[in-house]
Amino acid sequence: MKSIELYGVKQNNLKNIDIKIPLQKLTVICGPSGSGKSSLAFETLFAEGQRRFIESLSNYARQFIQKSPRPDLDSALNLPPAIALEQKNGIRNSRSTVGSMTEIYDYLRLLFDKIAEPYCPTHNVLCHKHSSSFASKQLFESHLGKRGYLVIPVHPHTSRTRLDLHAWLLQQGYLRVLLPSKTETKLFELSDPKLIKKGLPKSEFYLVIDRFEVTMAEAPRIGDSMEQAYLLYKSLHDTTDGTAYFIFNDQIQIYSEKLSCPICQFEPIQKSVALFNSNSPMGACPRCKGFGNTLELDINKIIPDPTRSIQKGAIEPFSMPSAESENKELLKFCKKQKILTDVPWSELSEEQKTAIWKGNEDFIGVEGLFRFLDTMKYKMHVRVFISRYRTAALCPDCHGNRLRPEAYSYQVHQNNWVYFSKQSAADLKKWFAHTSFSEHEQSIVFELKTQILNRLNYLCDVGLSYLTLERETRTLSGGEYQRMMLSNQLGMELSQALYILDEPTIGLHPKDNLKLIQIIKRIRDIGNTLVVVEHDEDVIKSSDYVIEIGPGSGLYGGEVLFSGTSDHFLKSPESLTSQYIRLAGQKDLIPLLKRPIDIETYKFKINLKGCQGHNLKNIDASIPLNRFVVVSGVSGSGKSTLIRQILYPALANYFKKDFARPLAFSKIDGTDYIKDVVLLDQASLSKNARSLPITYLKLFDRIRDIFASQPQAKLRNYTPGSFSLNVDGGRCPACKGSGVEEVDLVFMDNVVLTCEECGGKRYKDDILNVTFQGRSIVDVLNMTVEEAGRLFSFDAQLHRGLNLLKEVGLSYLKLGQSTSSLSGGEAQRLKIAFELLGAKQKQTLYILDEPTTGLHFREVDLLIKLLQKLVDSGASILIIEHNLRVIQSADWVIELGPEGGEQGGYLIAQGTPEQISQNPDSVTGPFLL
Numbered sequence: 001m002k003s004i005e006l007y008g009v010k011q012n013n014l015k016n017i018d019i020k021i022p023l024q025k026l027t028v029i030c031g032p033s034g035s036g037k038s039s040l041a042f043e044t045l046f047a048e049g050q051r052r053f054i055e056s057l058s059n060y061a062r063q064f065i066q067k068s069p070r071p072d073l074d075s076a077l078n079l080p081p082a083i084a085l086e087q088k089n090g091i092r093n094s095r096s097t098v099g100s101m102t103e104i105y106d107y108l109r110l111l112f113d114k115i116a117e118p119y120c121p122t123h124n125v126l127c128h129k130h131s132s133s134f135a136s137k138q139l140f141e142s143h144l145g146k147r148g149y150l151v152i153p154v155h156p157h158t159s160r161t162r163l164d165l166h167a168w169l170l171q172q173g174y175l176r177v178l179l180p181s182k183t184e185t186k187l188f189e190l191s192d193p194k195l196i197k198k199g200l201p202k203s204e205f206y207l208v209i210d211r212f213e214v215t216m217a218e219a220p221r222i223g224d225s226m227e228q229a230y231l232l233y234k235s236l237h238d239t240t241d242g243t244a245y246f247i248f249n250d251q252i253q254i255y256s257e258k259l260s261c262p263i264c265q266f267e268p269i270q271k272s273v274a275l276f277n278s279n280s281p282m283g284a285c286p287r288c289k290g291f292g293n294t295l296e297l298d299i300n301k302i303i304p305d306p307t308r309s310i311q312k313g314a315i316e317p318f319s320m321p322s323a324e325s326e327n328k329e330l331l332k333f334c335k336k337q338k339i340l341t342d343v344p345w346s347e348l349s350e351e352q353k354t355a356i357w358k359g360n361e362d363f364i365g366v367e368g369l370f371r372f373l374d375t376m377k378y379k380m381h382v383r384v385f386i387s388r389y390r391t392a393a394l395c396p397d398c399h400g401n402r403l404r405p406e407a408y409s410y411q412v413h414q415n416n417w418v419y420f421s422k423q424s425a426a427d428l429k430k431w432f433a434h435t436s437f438s439e440h441e442q443s444i445v446f447e448l449k450t451q452i453l454n455r456l457n458y459l460c461d462v463g464l465s466y467l468t469l470e471r472e473t474r475t476l477s478g479g480e481y482q483r484m485m486l487s488n489q490l491g492m493e494l495s496q497a498l499y500i501l502d503e504p505t506i507g508l509h510p511k512d513n514l515k516l517i518q519i520i521k522r523i524r525d526i527g528n529t530l531v532v533v534e535h536d537e538d539v540i541k542s543s544d545y546v547i548e549i550g551p552g553s554g555l556y557g558g559e560v561l562f563s564g565t566s567d568h569f570l571k572s573p574e575s576l577t578s579q580y581i582r583l584a585g586q587k588d589l590i591p592l593l594k595r596p597i598d599i600e601t602y603k604f605k606i607n608l609k610g611c612q613g614h615n616l617k618n619i620d621a622s623i624p625l626n627r628f629v630v631v632s633g634v635s636g637s638g639k640s641t642l643i644r645q646i647l648y649p650a651l652a653n654y655f656k657k658d659f660a661r662p663l664a665f666s667k668i669d670g671t672d673y674i675k676d677v678v679l680l681d682q683a684s685l686s687k688n689a690r691s692l693p694i695t696y697l698k699l700f701d702r703i704r705d706i707f708a709s710q711p712q713a714k715l716r717n718y719t720p721g722s723f724s725l726n727v728d729g730g731r732c733p734a735c736k737g738s739g740v741e742e743v744d745l746v747f748m749d750n751v752v753l754t755c756e757e758c759g760g761k762r763y764k765d766d767i768l769n770v771t772f773q774g775r776s777i778v779d780v781l782n783m784t785v786e787e788a789g790r791l792f793s794f795d796a797q798l799h800r801g802l803n804l805l806k807e808v809g810l811s812y813l814k815l816g817q818s819t820s821s822l823s824g825g826e827a828q829r830l831k832i833a834f835e836l837l838g839a840k841q842k843q844t845l846y847i848l849d850e851p852t853t854g855l856h857f858r859e860v861d862l863l864i865k866l867l868q869k870l871v872d873s874g875a876s877i878l879i880i881e882h883n884l885r886v887i888q889s890a891d892w893v894i895e896l897g898p899e900g901g902e903q904g905g906y907l908i909a910q911g912t913p914e915q916i917s918q919n920p921d922s923v924t925g926p927f928l929l
Helices: 038-057 104-116 132-143 163-173 192-196 218-236 321-336 350-358 364-373 380-388 403-410 417-422 427-432 439-461 477-490 509-523 536-542 564-572 574-584 640-652 699-709 711-715 776-781 786-789 797-808 824-837 857-872 884-889 913-918
Strands: 003-009 015-024 027-032 075-077 082-085 147-154 174-181 184-190 205-213 243-248 251-256 293-297 390-394 496-501 527-531 545-550 561-566 605-611 619-624 628-633 667-669 674-678 740-743 751-754 842-848 875-879 891-899 907-909
Touching: 003 038, 015 038, 015 075, 015 545, 015 561, 027 038, 027 350, 027 536, 038 082, 038 496, 038 527, 038 545, 082 477, 104 321, 104 417, 104 574, 132 243, 132 251, 147 174, 147 218, 174 628, 205 218, 205 243, 218 243, 218 564, 243 477, 293 364, 293 842, 350 699, 364 380, 364 667, 403 527, 427 439, 439 509, 477 496, 477 509, 477 667, 496 875, 509 527, 509 536, 509 884, 536 564, 536 574, 545 564, 561 824, 574 857, 605 640, 619 640, 619 875, 619 891, 619 907, 628 640, 628 857, 640 667, 640 674, 640 842, 640 875, 674 824, 674 884, 699 797, 740 875, 824 842, 824 857, 857 875, 857 884, 884 913, 891 913
Parallel strands: 027 527, 027 545, 082 496, 496 527, 628 875, 628 891, 674 842, 842 875
Antiparallel strands: 003 015, 003 075, 147 205, 147 243, 174 184, 174 205, 243 251, 293 390, 545 561, 605 619, 605 667, 740 751, 891 907
16 A cells, blocks of 8 residues: 655654555544644645645746745655645635635626626616617517607707707608606697797707507508617717607606616616626725725724713723823813713713714814824824724625625526525525526536536535625634635545645534545545544544554654554554543543533523524523533534624623623523623634743743742842843843744745844843753743643642643643644633633633634543533533533533524523433434433
8 A cells, every 4th residue: 555654753742753644545643632643744744745846836936935844854755745724714804705715706706797687776677678679579569559659868969059950850851859847748849830939948858750559550660660769869869779768648668779777777787707796896895895894983892881981981082191182172072061071971861972972163072083093094003093993884885795786786587696695505505406597598507507516515515504605704613614625625626635634523513524524535535645633533433544643742742652544543452542432432431420400490590582693593591500501503503603792792791891792682681690701712812922821821920030039140130020021131132032033025925033143042141041940941931831840849829820731731832832823722721721720710601612622532521620620619611512522521501403504593402411312302412322
């Protein structure tokens, strides 16, 4: 069996390992967090595969591609071109949508360009081009038996005077005109002396071409008259498109060679692919420039706490030190207008609030202040200041649909662009599958329809059937983003490539795992090699080959514990991972005390009522407090909407921690039973390169105190600040304590280089002469949590903090590692350690979003025990989670579903894990048995 062969791999913590990975097979790399899985898969395998592919390109092509660093290994053989699909969603551009990322929008634009028909936005009738023969036919079809006038409109003519035009019409043999007035339209003879004396009107009038009754006997005459009307209209108005009116019983029927509405003469804009592209000036809404929203002043941000008075800074922008003069003007204005400044803002009358908001000639007002700041947006700090108080509001012109109004005139089978963009992948798939195209349309759109259906099928197959095409890519979770990219790769149908995936089951309900595994196998079966970093037992069982890295994390990992087929792996007695998989069904693996709940009689609970945000179907949910509660359900069922976008903002508003608006709900009860709410998500802790795990936990202060107390430090008059990375003193002046320097290459990606002055040590050389037990401050920062725990075991504060890091499974982290380099799961666990380190757990509700991301089976059990410890200390835990081990450990489970998107949003089950497993309506229940 031919294999990829890697020799002497020493990347990061890998211990000079040799490994073989079979080609055209599915290989899973498993092991504890920090053991070296990603170092092997991404930083070695992918980096080397990508580097070699780039090196094979021409010099011209290589200048546009960022060169990958060479990984630390001796040699690599049989390495195919590599494609990495990571779980991290790095998209921040609000223009990027599911439709654009999957290329479905590209094919939809072509579909609209080829077969879309224009409809009048007012009358919703099809716009036509009426040739003279087609107009005659239409006249017979709609007005047979009616008598009327065939006329053409005559506009004020610049090339002829009114007298010349009158004479010319008489000369050409035309006899009558219709002159409109306020009350009626009257018929006049062109030879009438009164009309000759008065002259033709300056405004528009109608020249009578013919009058007749629409009968079959008159057909030849009507056809000739229509042709004559079109020709005369073109001659008089110097245009290429003829127009004629048929007037009967004071009603007008319009016929035109222009593409227009037959009722109101609305003319649709010229159709093109760019017209349906919100990223093109041709198609973007002129007001929002294709973003779908505009930035408006947000009163909730400007006045975050309405219980404050004006004197105490209710209007936040005016309370800033830089706005001191404006604040004086505000107080002066209030005094003049007799507005009380020592009462809460909420108690002022609406007239008083409006006066302050709008201002007048004496006072700039809130809106006036921001209008003034808009004139200074060329300054960076002003732009940052303005952005703090503005929020995205739905564009009033396009209503969030991004395109210019003219684009919505075009419809495909009576559906415009908005219909397609708002449909879920599953619904759109049904529409294309069941819509009958005409024979002519089918010949045009066959390939477009095939490509669109293929991509929609792939989205559904990877468990993303609930996503709409207009959904912004930046709002997708890491797991959703990775699965979407996986569906894209399926659509490309590449072969002989190396795909590397990072935990593709993240955010996926167990019922969707099988679909995902089938997709991965389909990519393998067309001739590709797949390497998946994964903890999910279903994926491990379905693999062809397994590599286990371990045995521990950080310095204690980096060794190959097992390398072989999955069958042998599952029988391996030495493998910790295989032991967990074999014993997965045994519930005594987590011997935790359950806390009984009768939700009807239980007093301490939060009741959310009438939740309607996004796809939630007006549901009520009860969340018991002082308990371990899990919210489960398939992807897209509404879990994050209920917890992160309704419950958390509502509680944050109540506790005045945050003033973001929650999505729609009617009522919340039980807030008196808690004193605080904390969201522990996977968001990055800091973008600052000087932010470290020990600075986040406030342990670095104690370490600096210890170094400042050493004899060498006292001799040099060093203080704790001398060992700080955030202030000048002991830190390297060149890199400002970051250890690296970023070089801006203007037209290329910035390059990060190790600081030449300090060599990446971050400190001046003099500071490194101060040691504690033979170790300098740099040596301490290069230690792992476990090593530092032994060094500082004598100090109660440090020992407790470092021990908590070990408890949350972060013993392998280096003290000096930047927090910006942590994964989402690591960042979340660091936040948990921070909360445990504090003393405010009692009566606090902690909300966590999939904390098991990136955790090994053993670490999941460790996390469960840690969260149970928080509950025992008086806290309440609420987790959004798919992991079955966590669900089985919960005291109470709330399940939403039954499907994602519009088919979700219902509360389908709630109860203990045992009750959920027996509930016939539960989707999760069968997996808990």
